Amino acid sequence: MTPEIDARTELYEMALHAAPSGIVVVDERGGIRFANRTLADMFGYRIEELLGQAVEILLPVEHAATHRRHVEDYTQRPQPRPMGSGRDLEGQHRDGRRFPVEIGLRSAQTASGRAVVATVVDITRRKAIEERLRMHETQLEALVAERTRELRESQLEKERVVEQLIQAEKMTAVGTLVSGIGHEINNPLYTILATAEALAVEPSLAQCHAYGLDILRHVKDIAEIVRNLSRYAQPGSCHDLQRVNVNAAVEGAVRLARRAIRADAVEIRIEAGPVPDILAKAEEVQQVIFNVVRNAVQAIAGSGRVDVRTRADGGWVGVTVQDSGPGITAENLKRVFDPFFTTKGPDEGEGLGLYIVRQIVTRYRGTIGVENAAGGGARFLIRFPGADVVNRAGEHA
Amino acid sequence: MKHHALVVDDEADVRSAIRLQLKGSRFEVLEAENVDKAIAILADNPISIDVIVCDVRMPGKSGVDAVNYFLQEYPNTPVVVLTGFPDVALAVDFMKKKNVVDFLTKPVDRDKLVATVERAAQGRKLFE
Numbered sequence: 001m002t003p004e005i006d007a008r009t010e011l012y013e014m015a016l017h018a019a020p021s022g023i024v025v026v027d028e029r030g031g032i033r034f035a036n037r038t039l040a041d042m043f044g045y046r047i048e049e050l051l052g053q054a055v056e057i058l059l060p061v062e063h064a065a066t067h068r069r070h071v072e073d074y075t076q077r078p079q080p081r082p083m084g085s086g087r088d089l090e091g092q093h094r095d096g097r098r099f100p101v102e103i104g105l106r107s108a109q110t111a112s113g114r115a116v117v118a119t120v121v122d123i124t125r126r127k128a129i130e131e132r133l134r135m136h137e138t139q140l141e142a143l144v145a146e147r148t149r150e151l152r153e154s155q156l157e158k159e160r161v162v163e164q165l166i167q168a169e170k171m172t173a174v175g176t177l178v179s180g181i182g183h184e185i186n187n188p189l190y191t192i193l194a195t196a197e198a199l200a201v202e203p204s205l206a207q208c209h210a211y212g213l214d215i216l217r218h219v220k221d222i223a224e225i226v227r228n229l230s231r232y233a234q235p236g237s238c239h240d241l242q243r244v245n246v247n248a249a250v251e252g253a254v255r256l257a258r259r260a261i262r263a264d265a266v267e268i269r270i271e272a273g274p275v276p277d278i279l280a281k282a283e284e285v286q287q288v289i290f291n292v293v294r295n296a297v298q299a300i301a302g303s304g305r306v307d308v309r310t311r312a313d314g315g316w317v318g319v320t321v322q323d324s325g326p327g328i329t330a331e332n333l334k335r336v337f338d339p340f341f342t343t344k345g346p347d348e349g350e351g352l353g354l355y356i357v358r359q360i361v362t363r364y365r366g367t368i369g370v371e372n373a374a375g376g377g378a379r380f381l382i383r384f385p386g387a388d389v390v391n392r393a394g395e396h397a
Numbered sequence: 398m399k400h401h402a403l404v405v406d407d408e409a410d411v412r413s414a415i416r417l418q419l420k421g422s423r424f425e426v427l428e429a430e431n432v433d434k435a436i437a438i439l440a441d442n443p444i445s446i447d448v449i450v451c452d453v454r455m456p457g458k459s460g461v462d463a464v465n466y467f468l469q470e471y472p473n474t475p476v477v478v479l480t481g482f483p484d485v486a487l488a489v490d491f492m493k494k495k496n497v498v499d500f501l502t503k504p505v506d507r508d509k510l511v512a513t514v515e516r517a518a519q520g521r522k523l524f525e
Contacts, residue, residue, distance in 0.1 A: 183454070186481035187411055190504035194414035197507045218410070258456065259482075267456065 022120035026055045028113050030071055042122050044094035055118075060092045074105060074116065091120065100127045166356060183259050184225050188218035243277040243387050244285050246317045247310055253289035254308060257297065265303035268293065273311040276386035284360050285384070291353040292321045292380050299325035299378060315389040322379040327372040336370055357382075365390070400518055401445050403427045405435040405463060406452040406479070411503070415450060415479075418507040424448070424514060432458035432466070439471060446474055447518040453480040453487065461490075468496045475517040477501060479510075 016023055022039025026032055035050045043050075043058050050057070055071075056064040091101040104119040192215050199211040254268050278285070289308070296306045304324035311318050328336060337358045361368045366384040373379040402424040404415045409430070416426045427446070429435035432455065439446060449467060453460035464476055478491050481503040488500040498517045501510070 182483075183481040186503040187408055190481070191410045191414040193504040193506060194417045198417045198420070259454065265457075265459070 022122075024050075024055065024058070024118050024120065026071070026116045026118065028115070030055050030068065032057075033115060039120055042093075042120065043091060058091055058120075060090055060098055063090065071116070074107065079107075091122070099124045169353065169356065181225055181256075184255075185222055188221045192218045241279045241281060244280045244282045245277055246275050246285060246319060246384065247272040249282060249285040250289050250308055250310055250319065253286045253293060256286075256290055257293045266297045266300050266306060267304075268297070268306045268308065271307065271309040273309070275310050275312045275317040276315065276388060278317055278364070278384040279387045279390050280364050280384070284364075288357050288360050288382065289319065289321070291357045292382065295353055296321050296323035296325070296378070296380070299323050301325070312386075313383065315386045317384045317386060319382045319384075320379055321382075322373050323377045325377050327376055328370065328378045333370060333372070337368070399423065399425045400447040401425050401427060401442070402514055402518075403429060403435060403438055403446045403449045405429045405432060405449065405455075405460075407431060407455040408452075411452070415510070418510045419514065422511045422514070424518075431455055432460075432463040435463065436466065436470075439467075439474075443471070446471075448514050449474055449476045450479050450514065451476055453478060454482055464491065464494050464497060468494055472496055475520050477513055477517050479503060479505065 016034075017037040019036060019038060022042045023034070023036040024032055024039050025034035032050050032053050032055055035045075035047050037047065040047045040050060056067060059067050089101050089103055090098045092098050100123050102121045102123050106117045106119075108115050108117060195211045195214045195218075199208055199215070202208050202211060250270060250272065254270055258268055293306060293308060300306070300323055306324070307320075307322045309320045309322075337354050358368050361382055361384070364384055366382060368380065368382045370378055370380045400423050402415075402419060404412050404426055406412050406415070407430055412426075412428045412430070416428070419426055424447070427438055427442070429438055435449070435451075451460050451463050451467075458466075460478060460480070464478070467474060467476055472495065474496065475498045476494075476496050477499045478488075478497055479501045480487070483502040491497045491500050498520050499513045501513060505513075
C-alpha cells in the first residue's frame with residue numbers, strides 16, 4: 001500500500017468512527033469485519049474485541065437464530081433497507097442490558113466476498129419519548145371522552161331544567177290567569193247575588209221577571225268564562241287545530257291582561273283590522289298575545305299606553321304590540337326571545353314568557369320579531385299564516 | 398234623612414248590584430265609573446257624601462290612587478274597599494290607610510254590605 005492510500009484509509013476510518021450512528025460490516029458468514037467506535041461504545045465493547053466475532057454477539061440470545069435466517073435471506077436478496085422498517089429490533093449490551101435499535105442494511109461486493117454494512121442507531125430515548133407521547137395521547141383521549149360525556153350530561157340536565165322551568169312558568173301563567181278569571185267570575189256572581197236578594201223580596205211580578213232575566217244573563221257569562229278556562233286545562237293534541245279568529249284572541253287576551261296585570265296606569269287599546277282565520281289552538285294564540293301584552297305593560301314604568309293592532313298581510317295575519325315604554329337596547333334586542341333573559345325583577349318571572357311565545361308562534365309556522373318604534377317604545381310584530389295559506393302549503397307538500 | 402254613598406266601580410253591573418243592595422237602606426247611591434268621575438262628584442258634593450264604596454282594579458286611576466287622593470282631600474270621609482280580587486297583602490295595605498274602614502270581596506251579600514256601609518258612615522260621625 002502506498003502512503004497515499006494509507007492516508008486516505010486513515011481519513012475514512014476517522015470519518016466512520018466519528019459518525020453518530022454505529023456502523024458494523026459483516027461478512028457472508030456473519031463475522032464482524034469492521035465496527036466503528038460509536039457501535040463499540042453503544043454495545044460496551046472495545047473495537048478489537050468485536051472484530052472476528054459472530055455478529056450475534058450484539059443480539060439477545062433468543063434472536064440469534066432468527067437473525068441468522070434474516071442474514072441468509074438478506075444475502076440471497078440483498079436490497080437496501082431503511083432503518084428499522086417494520087420491526088422492533090433490540091440490541092444487547094455487553095452487560096446484558098437490552099435496548100431498542102434501528103438498523104439500516106446495505107449489501108456490497110468486496111474483493112473478499114459479499115459484505116453487509118449495518119448502520120445501528122440506539123433509539124432508547126426516542127422510544128421513551130414515543131411511549132410518553134402515546135401515554136399522553138391515551139390520557140388525552142380518555143379526558144376528551146370524559147369531558148364529552150360530562151358535556152352531554154350537563155346539556156341533558158340543562159334541557160331538563162329548562163323544561164321544568166317552562167312548566168313552572170306555565171303554571172305561574174295559569175295562576176295569573178286563574179286569579180284574573182276569579183275576578184271575572186266574582187263580578188257577575190256579585191250581580192247575581194244582589195239580584196237574587198232583590199228578587200226574593202220583590203212584590204212586582206214584572207220586576208221579578210226582569211231580575212230573572214238579569215240573573216240568567218250573568219249565569220251565561222260565568223258559564224262562558226268557565227268554558228274558556230277548561231280549554232286551558234286540556235292540553236289537547238296537535239291534530240285538533242281549529243280555525244281561530246285572531247281578533248277574538250286579541251280581545252280575550254287584552255281582557256285578561258287588563259284584569260290580571262297590576263297595570264291600572266297603563267291603557268291597552270285595540271285596533272282590529274279584518275283578518276283571515278288561522279289554524280291553531282285558540283288558547284295558545286291567546287296565550288301568545290297575552291304574554292306579549294303583559295311584557296309590554298311591564299316595560300312601562302309609571303303610566304303609559306299599549307297599542308295592539310291586527311291587519312291582513314297577503315294571506316297572513318300580522319299582530320303588532322307597541323308600548324310607550326323606554327324601548328329595548330340594541331344589545332338586548334337580540335336576546336329578548338332567549339330563555340331566562342329578563343330585565344325585570346326576580347318576582348316578575350323567570351324570563352321565559354317571550355321564549356314560550358316564540359316556541360308557539362314557530363310551531364304554527366309564524367314569525368315574531370321586535371324593533372324599537374320611531375317614537376320610542378318597543379314594537380313586537382307577530383305573523384301567523386292564514387288558514388288558506390297553510391292549506392295550500394299542505395296540498396303542495 | 399237620606400245619606401249618600403258614592404260607588405266607584407268601572408262595571409255598570411256591579412254599580413247596579415250595589416244600588417240594588419242599598420235600596421231600602423237609608424243610603425242614596427251616586428255612581429262613578431272611574432276615579433276622575435268620583436273626584437268630580439266629591440268636588441260638587443263636599444259635605445253630603447257619607448261613605449265611599451270603591452273598587453280596586455279599574456282602567457285609568459286605580460283604587461289605590463283613589464284611596465290616597467280621598468285621604469288627602471277628604472280625610473274624614475270613610476272608604477269601604479270592595480274588590481273581586483281577594484289579596485291578603487292588598488287588604489293589609491288598604492287597612493293601614495286611616496280613611497279605609499273595611500275591605501270586602503265580591504260577591505258580598507246585602508246584609509253585610511249594608512251593615513258595613515252603616516258602620517262606616519257612623520264612624521264618620523265619630524271622626525267629626
